[in-house]
Amino acid sequence: MSGSTRLLEVSGVSVTFDGFRAINNLSFAIGPAEMRAVIGPNGAGKTTFMDIVTGKTRPDTGRVIWGDENISLIGMSEARIARAGIGRKFQRPTVFEEQSVRDNLTMALKADRGPFKVLFWKPSAEERAKVEDIADTIGLAGQLDRTSGELSHGQKQWLEIGMLLAQDPQLLLVDEPAAGMTPAEREHTTDLLKSLAKHHAVVVVEHDMEFVRRLDCKVTVLHEGSVLAEGSIDHVTKNQEVIDVYLGR
Amino acid sequence: MRALPSSVPWFLGILGLVVLAVTVMSEAVGTGLISTSFLKVLGMTLCFCLAALAMDVVWGYCGILSLGHMAFFGLGGYAIGMWLMYARTEIIVAANLAGRAIPPTEAELRDAIGSQIFGVVGASDFPWVWGFAHSLPLQLAMVVVVPGLIALVFGWLAFRSRVTGVYLSILTQAMTLALSLWFFQNDSGLRGNNGLSGLQNIPGFLDAPQAAVALAFFLASALALALGYVFFAWVVSGKMGSVIRAIRDDEARVRFLGYPVEGFKLFVFTLTAIVAGIAGALYYPQAGIINPGEMAPIASIYLAVWVAIGGRGRLYGAVIGAAFVSLVSTWFTGGGAPDIDLGFYRVDWVDWWLVLLGVSFVLVTIFAPKGLGGLVDLWTERRGRDRHGADLGPDQGALREREAGE
Amino acid sequence: MPRALVTVLALCLSFAFAPVARAQQSDLQSVLQDNQDAVANPSRSTVNEVIDALVASGLPGVAEFLSRWQEREVVVREEDGLFFYVEDDQLIDIATGEAAGPVPDDGIDEVRPNGGVRRELAGALVQFQLSSPDIAERRAALDAISGDMSADQIEPLAASIEDEPSARIAARKQRLLAMLTARFGEDTEARVEAIRQITNGVSVELRGVLNQILTTSDEVSETVPEDVNVARTYVPGEDMSLDAAYSELVERDLAPPRVSDADIYAALTQNIADGAVGGVPVEELSDPARRIDAYEALAAEGTVPGFVGPDDMAAAVDAYSFYAIYDEPDPAVTDAARAALDGVETRVGLSEAADLSLDALSLASIYFLAAIGLAVTFGVMGVINMAHGEFIMMGAYTGYVVQSLVPNYTISIILALPLAFAVTFALGVAMERLVIRWLYHRPLETLLATFGISIALQQLAKNIFGTQARPFTAPDWLAGSMVVSDVISISFVRIAIFVLGLFFLGLLLFILKRTRLGLEVRAVTQNPRMAASMGINSERINMLTFGLGSGIAGIAGVAIGLYAQVTSEMGSNYIVQSFMTVVVGGVGNVWGTLAGATLIGFLQKGIEWFNPSNTLAAQTFMILFIILFIQFRPRGIVALKGRAAGD
Structure with missing residues (x-):
């Protein structure tokens, strides 16, 4: 239970929407340099789980403890949680379509977030280089000054991953990163996520079993708001309950 | 200093030419082709342009449709108006009392000023709000402090409870209504619906001809507009502009990037309120009179209309909209437009102008969301990606859903 | 008399x-x-x-x-x-x-x-x-x-009771006799008993009698005499200002009059000699302290009366007692009357509260009527209709036009209600088809476009009907008031508006919960795409919903026109309150609108009660309250929860 082995610990969390129990006594933990895939059928509570961790939804009961100093994330605003080191990539790519790729990345770049600091902010050479670097990583090096609304769907996904990189969080919550990508792009994504997991905690929510298998990491199966099974992909796919509720269909 | 948008030199150049032309044609130093009263109209229009700039930043860039910025404009006007009225009355009263056998005491002077100013509402004591009225520097500070403080407190309350979109608009409208109702009361000490008057007489320049005073204010307004343009162009460029436009487009996403969205909104709301207050402080000495009716919610809606017609989300659009609509409005309501005889009915524009404005505003909203500023796009051939009416790409609906959630 | x-x-x-x-x-x-x-x-x-x-x-x-x-x-x-x-x-x-x-x-x-x-x-x-x-x-x-009332009425009144044939008038005579006895009776016991008898109800007559018994007059003397019926004593500086106390003394010639600033000024101007007064140079007289110096110098010469400074005033006031005595010398009677009046005033207070509640209720029903149409369009369709107030105005003008064609007030009002609905329904549908349809998903622009329609309609009404207020008169059977007591009364128009509000509450609930249209409306509200895929024509639903909301505004206009003036600007008087009602109540819910209207109606009347002279202040405070209220319930009283509410 010490902070050095657990980066994020969610325990006994429940949340109810108008009588519908979306998350039911969920417990979950992840270490500082670990990759974890979260799978589950529709309505299993995957997105709500991410909403709780990132502060969008406040749970009715339970604890969410973060980092070396064991800070409780409950009650903190989304922005503070993000500044504490949790980055999120949405299921549908949400980049700022009217702004250029460079602006999107610059905005995400780790820096002071206060209004006055932002007003007087000027990019250092180092920061410019970092933006170029990330653009290179996500394959958008030549497109820095394009308006991001013009990018293809896959490119937008990449841009959003790039924004996550620029944010440099300790924990990355990635919702369906490979949706709408070509096989080659998927492979690239897998590699990128794997390399990220060497230094960061990464939680990937995914439907696609093949993709999860290729990530080659511990898998948590959610069902009706709680953890149904946890372990390697082979382990969970052999679990009869998992087969019944999810894979069997 | 980061690079400013290319519109800045263009704007400053055109504004400079206009100012030069008007000065040359003015009565005070030039040919007198432009009458002093029209010079005042032009000066006031420039103040509207400055307020419209502020409105464009808060609405066009940050996505907050404030229906209260004209109230801040009025607050600025009241702040300067109180000093103007006090100082001028003081001069008159001092002259009157000087004829007496015994020099007046300060209390007598103050009482005489008080009964002169508040006679119309049946009072003679100075209410607390006039506490600083004797001092120009303090009252100038109030031009900035009062709108700023009210915007800060209101914005803090509104933004922290995450009121957004049309709710926020309605709430700002309620704030405006509350403010104007407060000013309408005789009890609040601002002369109720009489407002403040005689503001065109500037203490210290009482002997100067109005033509010169009008030109001075016109130039001051032009300078304020130029400075305001450069300042806002600087604010909305760079990372700040990036973040506030991002807040307009998807505020939740900006939160997940770690930006304190409420703080940014509060910053923009307060900053623009202050600029609106400054614009008002320049406007009302030219108008000569201010009353609470000018702070009513409808004035703020008109401000939004100007910006929308000019084209929001671009600074010069706001200026074009405010200048165009308010000048055309003056032309129509001043009887400048010729009546149209339909045979069975005579269209008198003084009566029909608002109908025309309302209808054309609806048409602009539906058919030309970019407003008059869109014409500049045509001219500069910078059409880029005009996706109007087309899907936004494979992930269609992202933008629309976002707007629906606003 | x-x-x-x-x-x-x-x-x-x-x-x-x-x-x-x-x-x-x-x-x-x-x-x-x-x-x-x-x-x-x-x-x-x-x-x-x-x-x-x-x-x-x-x-x-x-x-x-x-x-x-x-x-x-x-x-x-x-x-x-x-x-x-x-x-x-x-x-x-x-x-x-x-x-x-x-x-x-x-x-x-x-x-x-x-x-x-x-x-x-x-x-x-x-x-x-x-x-x-x-x-x-x-x-x-x-x-x-x-x-x-006078004492000599007691005897004839008492004599007339015995032969009084009408029981009601006999009772009235008895009561009046008791009142006369309470005021003018000979012996204490009979009067106290009479006071006890009459003390029920809240009538103005009763309060008059008790107040007459309790009239006081202010007195000043060095000590309070033993033999008077003292109502209260005043402590100068606490119960009455020092100035007022001193003025009392001056009035009774117990102290020299004060010398006002104007007196000093007059005295000084009259005694200027060689650029100085009383040894003080004129230039120094802009200082109030120097003026007093000069005046005191004059007073010392005996030219003017002595200056009364604050210390003199305090000393003079200190030497006297200030008190009020009852004009009625018998303390037993005044005590009984005082106790009785306290009881009556408590009841009057309660009655006033009841009356205020009735007022508030009627205001709430007006707000409800004005807002419910807005709630339908805003809540169900997410469309802000700034022209809603103008629909109310159109409804009221429809009433005016009908009344100028049909002189019978009763028939004209019966005709006006459906006609106003029809006119504004048609207008609403036209507006939805021509304007709003193009602006779904752009709510802020809808707000501005409907504002454009609002100013156009307002000016149009001004051009057609002129700027002066037009009459729309209620028929005689609606003209009076229902009087419950001297304190509680309510006009029939307001009752009618309340009933109309209840009717529309019921009607809307029925339409939304029990009809096919309502089902489809709710389906479109909750999930437009799913509704569309199930074959619901959402365009038609939107059109009808908008028409319905506008039609109700028209009927509200007829109702409001009955007691308010019909002008082209009447709509804008209600629009902000209507929005507030919807926002405070919670969007998309008829009950929410009801709760919002009730809250705002009671709030406004409550604030007006605290400060009755200033309705503008009441509105200001009400809006401030609402802004604070939004802090605690940003989604209104009746809020949708969870994901359905969206973000």
Whole structure:
């Protein structure tokens, strides 16, 4: 239970929407340099789980403890949680379509977030280089000054991953990163996520079993708001309950 | 200093030419082709342009449709108006009392000023709000402090409870209504619906001809507009502009990037309120009179209309909209437009102008969301990606859903 | 005042019965002639005989004669001793009431009853009225007594109770008698008992009686005397200002008058000599302290009265006691009256609260009516309709137009309601088809576009109907008020609006919960795409919903037009409150709108109650309250929760 082995610990969390129990006594933990895939059928509570961790939804009961100093994330605003080191990539790519790729990345770049600091902010050479670097990583090096609304769907996904990189969080919550990508792009994504997991905690929510298998990491199966099974992909796919509720269909 | 948008030199150049032309044609130093009263109209229009700039930043860039910025404009006007009225009355009263056998005491002077100013509402004591009225520097500070403080407190309350979109608009409208109702009361000490008057007489320049005073204010307004343009162009460029436009487009996403969205909104709301207050402080000495009716919610809606017609989300659009609509409005309501005889009915524009404005505003909203500023796009051939009416790409609906959630 | 009233009544009565009087054998003149001397030279010892004789005659003109006798309008002709009335220099025959020629220059004596006789006459008159066979006259007499009570009414009133045929009037007489006793009774016990008897209800009459008993006058003396009924004592500086206390002393010549700033100024200007006053140079007189120095110097010379400084004032006030005494010397009575009045005032307070609640309820129903159409369009479709207020105005103008075509108020209002609905429904549908349809998903732009429509419609109405207010009058059966007590009353128009509000609440709930349209509307509200895929024509639903919301606004306009003025700007008076109602109540919910309207109605009336003189302030505070309220319930009173609410 010490902070050095657990980066994020969610325990006994429940949340109810108008009588519908979306998350039911969920417990979950992840270490500082670990990759974890979260799978589950529709309505299993995957997105709500991410909403709780990132502060969008406040749970009715339970604890969410973060980092070396064991800070409780409950009650903190989304922005503070993000500044504490949790980055999120949405299921549908949400980049700022009217702004250029460079602006999107610059905005995400780790820096002071206060209004006055932002007003007087000027990019250092180092920061410019970092933006170029990330653009290179996500394959958008030549497109820095394009308006991001013009990018293809896959490119937008990449841009959003790039924004996550620029944010440099300790924990990355990635919702369906490979949706709408070509096989080659998927492979690239897998590699990128794997390399990220060497230094960061990464939680990937995914439907696609093949993709999860290729990530080659511990898998948590959610069902009706709680953890149904946890372990390697082979382990969970052999679990009869998992087969019944999810894979069997 | 980061690079400013290319519109800045263009704007400053055109504004400079206009100012030069008007000065040359003015009565005070030039040919007198432009009458002093029209010079005042032009000066006031420039103040509207400055307020419209502020409105464009808060609405066009940050996505907050404030229906209260004209109230801040009025607050600025009241702040300067109180000093103007006090100082001028003081001069008159001092002259009157000087004829007496015994020099007046300060209390007598103050009482005489008080009964002169508040006679119309049946009072003679100075209410607390006039506490600083004797001092120009303090009252100038109030031009900035009062709108700023009210915007800060209101914005803090509104933004922290995450009121957004049309709710926020309605709430700002309620704030405006509350403010104007407060000013309408005789009890609040601002002369109720009489407002403040005689503001065109500037203490210290009482002997100067109005033509010169009008030109001075016109130039001051032009300078304020130029400075305001450069300042806002600087604010909305760079990372700040990036973040506030991002807040307009998807505020939740900006939160997940770690930006304190409420703080940014509060910053923009307060900053623009202050600029609106400054614009008002320049406007009302030219108008000569201010009353609470000018702070009513409808004035703020008109401000939004100007910006929308000019084209929001671009600074010069706001200026074009405010200048165009308010000048055309003056032309129509001043009887400048010729009546149209339909045979069975005579269209008198003084009566029909608002109908025309309302209808054309609806048409602009539906058919030309970019407003008059869109014409500049045509001219500069910078059409880029005009996706109007087309899907936004494979992930269609992202933008629309976002707007629906606003 | 009551005597004049009685006289008038008596006059009416005598004229009404004039033909009968003539037909009778013995007329009034002959009865009077029987007592000629006693009538012509009345005295207290003889007047009662005359009155008895007159009453015994049973003639209808008696009351009039008595009152005219008392008013000194009766003259006697010396030559034959006949009596006449005088009116506009004309002699009037007492028996027939007809003119009997002009008043001759001499030979006429006025009959001048003295004060004692007149009192006897008044008593007789009252008794005469109180026992009149005409019930209206008895009521009028009682009202006259209630309006101006005096001690001499006790006896006749008490005497008239026994033979009173009407139980209700007997009870009223009893009560009035008790009131008279409370005020003018002889012994303490009877008065305290009377006070106890009358103390129920909240009538103005009762409060008047108690307040009359409790009238006080302010007194000042060096010590409070023992033998007076002290109501309260004042401590200067606490209960009354030092200035006021000192002014009291000045008024009673117990202290020298204060020297005002104006007095000082006048004294100084009159005594300027060689650029100085009292040794102070004029230039220094802009300092108030120097002015006082100069004045005191003048006072020391004896030129002006002495200056009264704050210390002098305090010392003078200190030397005296300030207190109020009851005009009624008997403390037992004043204590009983005070206790009774406290009880009455508590009840008045409660009644006022009830009355205020009724007011608030009616205001709430107006807001509800004004807002419910908006709630439908805003809540169900997410469309902000800034022209909603103008739809209300159109409804009111429809009422005006109908009324100018159909003069019968009842029929015109019955016609106006559906017609207003039809007009604004059509307008709403047209607006939805032409404008709003293009702006779904752009709510802020919808707000502005509908604002454009709003200013166009407003100006259009101004061009058509002019700027002055147009009348839209309620029929007579709606014109009055329902009066529960002297404190509680409510006008029928407001009741009608309340009923109309309830009706629309029921109707909307029925439409939304029980009809196919309602089902489809709810489906489109909750999930437009799913609804569309199930074959619901969402365009049609939107159109109908918008029409319905606008139509209700039209009907609200008719209702509001009944009690407010119909002007082109009336809509803008309601639009912000309507929005507030919807926002405070919670969007997309009829019950929410009801809750919002109730909250805002009660709030506004409540604030007005604290500060009744200033309705503008009330509105300001109400809006501030709402802004704060949004802090705690950003989604309104009746809020949708969870993911369904969206973000």
